[in-house]
Amino acid sequence: MSMMKTKKYRSQSRSRRAGLAVTYTILTILGIIWLIPILWIFLSAFRCEYQEDGTFIGIVTSNFFPRAIGFENFKNLFTASYYGVEYAFPRWMLNTLIVAVVDCLISTFLVLSVAYCMSKLKFKLRKPFMNISMILGLFPGFMSMIAIYFLLKSIGLTGNPEHPEYSMIGLILAYSAGAGLGFQIAKGFFDVIPNALVESAKLDGCTNFKIFRRIILPLAKPIIIYQALMSFTGPWMDFIFAKVIIGAENSQYWTVSVGLYSMMFGSYPDPNWFTQFAAGCVIVAIPIVTLFMFLQKYYVEGVTAGAVKG
């Protein structure tokens, strides 16, 4: 009897090990496929090839693996002037960091507050508000770019030659303003928090504010981190809206994605900038990838909450 059992167990574990081996193989192949494009940018960033006459090759090439590597591109990237801005790349990075941090703070606060109201408070306009906010998100955004530009201009926050730096405030506003309407994922998360918790606190005489601060927020760490991560990474990825709001002429206040995008897709881009562009991409990607890696758990929880409750 026991012999039989171990035998069965053994064969089971053997087939299981075979299954695992297949899984490892598949995952490794898929992993390579997934990494190739990113590896390509990474390798290009470290590419350090020269023509016979000594000029640097900064253009896209057809050989996947570089013939020579070095830090030339990074050195150039950090010291060169682009679009009339000295030390443009570090500046753009700083601009983006500022925009991203402030946007992250405001957006996360807005999302949490709206989600909390929608999930745990009862009031008359709740359902209409939910429906309207869902529908508003469905209009394609490009058409409103001009409108937003001139609305911001009306309060001096863009198209303001005397204070071009204000357009960064305008950009932060434009980014974070709509955030509150994207409350659905956070609401899904709050919905799972038992109402009994809230009710009992209320019986103890807690104000809604106290409940939010003392009970909800401590429980909401995953969703706070998820929202913060989402709104923090947004400005690093947007290359259309930011250029319209900040203005083509204020290149010193561009975000890094506008700068990088223009380096490759401007009217007359310098193709010799490609490897520098790649270096820029690597620099931009490093902090974001790191953040994602460390906050993966929360990201998964956030996405799952969103999926379950839509």
Add this chain to the structure above:
Amino acid sequence: MGSKVKNAPGGKENKIGFFERIGKAFSNFGKRFVDGSIGTKLSHFIFGAGNFYHKQYIKGAIFLLIQAAILALMIFCPTINNTPYGWKALANLPLTNVSKGGFDPATGEFTTGSDCKLMILFGFVTIAVIIIYFIVWNLNIASSYKADMDRKVGKKPTTFKEDLKDLLDGKFHVLMLTPTCIAAAVFTILPTAFMIALAFTTYNQQDMNEIGTNLFGWNGLQNFTSVFTGEGSLGVEIKNRFLPVLGWTFIWAIFATLTCYFGGIILALLINKKGLKGKKIFRTVFIMTIAVPQFISLLAVRNLLGEYGPVNALLQNIGLIDKPIGFLGLDMKDSEILAKVMVIVINMWVGIPYTMLMTSGILMNIPSDLYEAARVDGASTMKMFFKITLPYVFFITTPYLISSFVGNINSFNTIYLLTGGGPTHLGYQAGGTDLLVTWLYKVTIDQGSYNTGAVIGIFTFIITATITLITYRRSKAYNEEDTFQ
């Protein structure tokens, strides 16, 4: 709306209909004027007067300030780019009172002509301001009337401090929703209204003429009918390309959603396989595509698959092909079908990690006794996948499926960055892989045909909104939403 004021807290009337409420509100206005104190009566004309009467100075000052600000805006009509706000903006809305501008060579004084797009935008802002004026007007009367009532029953009118405190409790949602409402009004509702309005105008930079493109007029429904008749600047294009683009948009959305969805589930199953080591490493690898900005990663893909990219070079070196393949259909001679397949495949590269992450969480939550029971019954792994895993995941993620379908309809980045809509169809803006949303971008931002673009935008909106509303209202999440409360 004002009816709740005198009945104060309670909320018995939650169930009355909307129109009934409006009717009641109107009757209330009269009542409050007749019944109210002298302060309340004055409040009908001077905001905050009632609050001052009740010694609620701060509140009164706020109301008064708002009235002053709005009236100043209405009367003085500040201008931006020579276009006024205020009453002049209202007068401008018919777009008939336009000036061509003028120049005085002697002084160099240049008066810019009217800018109709700003006239519409600022007119809408002014209308919004007027609506706000009346809302605040009502609020200020209500606030004063409430103080009247409090006095009548012997209570002291609330102080500003008490009002603030109430904001943290009974009116907490007021405090919390206010910023979002402001933001939504300014950055979403107004621009959207503006966009919709453009669909009814002749604003089109392709119709450049002597007076420029800043002067244009209302056009009724003509832009919508041109979808069928083929008239107007982009008429032929709309007539001949609208249906193909719409069809492809749907095909794309369906395939993009399903491939990423099932691909993600399978990947999640693989990664979460029992006994697999290095789960975290694998997951991190796949997360890279989410973390790297799309304009970078998709550009890399485009480079790799380009005419002189490493993929073509490799295929040529090993002799599989003798001419480079146009995988992405950027050129009009490239195969459109190949391009369509490629964008869907590459989109899997972008989208699968999302679903993988999401389903990972769900898979871990599947009650293990379900599997145990099945195993006892001798079910194969395949069978368990189709009978337990898939239905369970599917059940939970329906809302996600819907939202990702709608998201794919509006998937701008993938198409714009990969193919730019190519392969080109000679004589048209809309290329072979253009979705409605990238077509819209070309038509408005590249071509400046704002009215046509707005029409396409409205159609896109109608489609996505219908799908969302129908499916969402039927979904479990929506219908059972209240049970959580």
Add this chain to the structure above:
Amino acid sequence: MKKVLAILLAFAMTVALLAGCAGGNESKPTSGSNDSGTTAPTQSGGDTGKGGTIRVWVGEESAEYYQKACDAYLAANPDFGFKIEVKGMDTGSVAGTITTDPAAAADIFTVAHDNIGKLAASQCAKPITDQSLIDQVLADNPQSFQNVIYSVLDGQKYLYGVPYISQALVMYYNKALVTEEQAKTFEGLREAAAEANTKAIIVTGDDGYNNSFALLSRKVSNKSTTVKIFEGAEAVSGGSKGTSYCQGDDTIATFRWLQSYFEDPNGFKWASPDGWEKDMKNQGALAVISGSWNYKAAAAALGESNLGIALIPTYKLTKESVEGLKDVKEGDEYRGGTFADCKCFMINATSDASKYVKEQALIKYLSGKEIQNESYLEAMNVPAYVGAADFIKQCYDEGKVSESEYNLAAMQVSMAEWGIPQPFLTGTLNTYYYSKNTPAIFRAIIEKSAYPATGDKVIQETESLDGIRKALYLIQYIWMHGVNPKEFPATYPAET
């Protein structure tokens, strides 16, 4: 109620914000000027902020130099009264930036002259009225430029643009694979391409500008062409669009020759969608037709030592291309043409009137011959004035510029003799020429593909003489009317 209150308060605060800020803005300059006719400037918004600075936009590559030039000007004119700020802008998209929000643009900006009509019509630019500046423009510039820098305001013809840089299409080629002799003719290039088993030459785009090499090609013997584009158009209100014509036998023959050269395995190649510089780098083609704005890109692709610069080559009409045509015969030699353009300074319409006089003085200085010459030496801008070729030659002889820098300038100047400036006096002409799909028709002819002429009519046979004639008629009609014709005429060439 409370819920409503929430939303209401929200709106209220918006208003307060809007009213507050906008109102504040208003109280400064505008309030009195409505009808009282005070001297207060009528402009608002951005302008009030520009204060004591005149902002100048030039091309990115020359910003550094022009800032230096302006500083020198200020040092020489201490009573100028304004600071000057120079900023480099992407010249390809600057016109769009200005049109979106002129009030946010610089006081003086640089655009290619073909935008003059558009910018004038959109009221983004202010006419130039200073007589001494006008005199300088008329004295310095060739007649061809003088024809195209005017536009119309309020029914009046005004000078709008002051040329200071000229540019034309040239050919860049791979010196490693093409000899100087081969680079002189399309046939020679094809020969070199056959040896290298590749394509001869890249056409960077199928837009109306890059097409100009074919459309404007001229007979070598007398530099003539029958093509007319808005010739004699008037820059006055309701003025005529002039004459346009592109149905001549030489044009038809050229397009037939193009068809065969495109079909040739060693002939033309459209630029790779990944960028023409990748074609050059990977020897997908040996040469490219482009302008000075792409000099850096070409050098990046080939390496500076391998980069050759030449005139656009000549070609001989083949027997097939002249078949059935009267005015051309086999062996006639033609040279590819070009739009020979200039970049101009313009004054922003929303710029404060108090700056007007100084702005014109500054433009007069910046567009003077000396500064143009200096800008050639420092930023490789080809001067626009008559006789600049001598200076360019002289600089080369004195060793002030490198050979390729000299070549680039000299070839552009020579090419200018084979072309015309884009004749778009009003915004309409520009739009009709570029935006109404005529470039797609060119491409249809060249590739012998069908073209949707009107809603349901399609030109199927762009291969046959009749098809080419139809297509050319279509192009000409669109230039003149901005729309497709309802019917095709029975005989060609036909009136449009």
